Amino acid sequence: MSLTDDQQAEIDAQRVVSHATHRATVPALEALLFQPIPLLDHGFIRVIDYMGDDGAIVQAARVSYGRGTRRVLEDTALIRYLMRHWHTTPFEMCEIKYHVKLPIFVARQWIRHRMASVNEYSGRYSVLDREFYIPAPEHLAAQSEANRQGRGAVLAGEEAAEVLALLRDDAARNYDHYAQMLNETADGAIVHEGRQGLARELARMNLTLNTYTQWYWKADLHNLLHFCALRAHPHAQYEIRVYAEAMLETLKAWVPATYQAFRDYRLGAATFSAPMLAVLKRMLAGEHVEQEGSFLSKREFAEMMDFLAR
Ligand SMILES: Cc1cc2nc3c(=O)[nH]c(=O)nc-3n(C[C@H](O)[C@H](O)[C@H](O)COP(=O)(O)OP(=O)(O)OC[C@H]3O[C@@H](n4cnc5c(N)ncnc54)[C@H](O)[C@@H]3O)c2cc1C
Numbered sequence: 001m002s003l004t005d006d007q008q009a010e011i012d013a014q015r016v017v018s019h020a021t022h023r024a025t026v027p028a029l030e031a032l033l034f035q036p037i038p039l040l041d042h043g044f045i046r047v048i049d050y051m052g053d054d055g056a057i058v059q060a061a062r063v064s065y066g067r068g069t070r071r072v073l074e075d076t077a078l079i080r081y082l083m084r085h086w087h088t089t090p091f092e093m094c095e096i097k098y099h100v101k102l103p104i105f106v107a108r109q110w111i112r113h114r115m116a117s118v119n120e121y122s123g124r125y126s127v128l129d130r131e132f133y134i135p136a137p138e139h140l141a142a143q144s145e146a147n148r149q150g151r152g153a154v155l156a157g158e159e160a161a162e163v164l165a166l167l168r169d170d171a172a173r174n175y176d177h178y179a180q181m182l183n184e185t186a187d188g189a190i191v192h193e194g195r196q197g198l199a200r201e202l203a204r205m206n207l208t209l210n211t212y213t214q215w216y217w218k219a220d221l222h223n224l225l226h227f228c229a230l231r232a233h234p235h236a237q238y239e240i241r242v243y244a245e246a247m248l249e250t251l252k253a254w255v256p257a258t259y260q261a262f263r264d265y266r267l268g269a270a271t272f273s274a275p276m277l278a279v280l281k282r283m284l285a286g287e288h289v290e291q292e293g294s295f296l297s298k299r300e301f302a303e304m305m306d307f308l309a310r
Pocket residue numbers: 112113114115116149223226230231235236237
């Protein structure tokens with residue numbers, strides 16, 4: 001991750017300012033506020049703002065006049081009950097806003113999550129930075145044979161070196177052509193006097209998908225948890241998963257009771273269909289159940305055995 005001196009100075013300046021408020025604040029999240037958490041080679045997330053805490057969820061659930069807080073244990077039990085029974089609106093009472101720097105191909109996956117507010121850096125208005133995501137060698141993997149949406153073994157030797165060189169060269173060459181078409185540098189200086197330069201909104205179409213973009217992304221806690229459940233999942237692509245996992249760490253600081261309930265009742269939980277439950281009951285009764293005769297498809301049976309680590 002590379003911040004310019006000016007960007008770092010802006011963050012530092014924000015971090016020394018404090019505001020008096022009657023609203024709930026969370027010291028552990030205040031400690032993280034504005035600070036970039038580096039991800040991939042040039043990306044980051046940083047928390048810009050937030051509203052509410054674990055107490056706000058309890059307060060909304062009880063529709064109380066004050067903070068709604070009883071004893072910590074009672075509040076935690078209520079949050080766990082709400083999570084366990086798929087209540088949603090109390091969690092929507094909390095909101096968080098992130099600044100995210102991410103490769104464009106990750107942004108395309110991320111933007112599918114519609115229940116959020118997004119404002120992206122404008123490639124029509126500004127020149128994009130010369131920054132591309134190049135996977136670390138251990139993440140340069142072959143197509144998975146078992147999963148069409150996944151990766152298999154890590155590429156090695158000459159093949160890995162060749163792929164890395166192609167990724168670097170193509171991104172650099174396309175960016176150079178972008179700059180050439182614009183006829184200006186990132187800080188607005190004209191390259192060749194007498195040339196008009198192509199509009200930024202057109203020149204950008206030449207950039208590779210590993211070019212970094214940035215956005216502000218704001219969601220309520222319910223939708224953020226949904227995002228994390230899908231994107232911190234092992235089936236999600238590594239490059240978006242690292243962002244979801246970093247967001248989970250910010251959740252741990254912000255709403256620790258909700259975070260733990262989420263780990264227990266979503267991330268660490270499994271959903272069994274009615275036919276799966278029937279198989280489970282037979283297994284608990286001591287029967288050896290094979291896929292044939294289980295009334296489950298091969299895939300469903302395999303998924304179930306995977307859940308049960310059998
Ligand atoms: C591992 C993985 C693989 C994927 N592969 C593909 C793929 O190959 N191709 C592809 O196109 N997408 C793919 N997706 C994207 C996926 O289908 C969803 O679009 C994405 O995860 C956003 O989920 P969402 O709609 O639940 O979230 P959000 O858009 O944030 O919506 C949250 C919830 O709000 C409700 N909601 C939102 N909008 C509507 C609406 N219009 N009508 C009714 N209810 C609504 C739904 O309950 C929804 O779950 C993949 C996602 C994952 C995690």
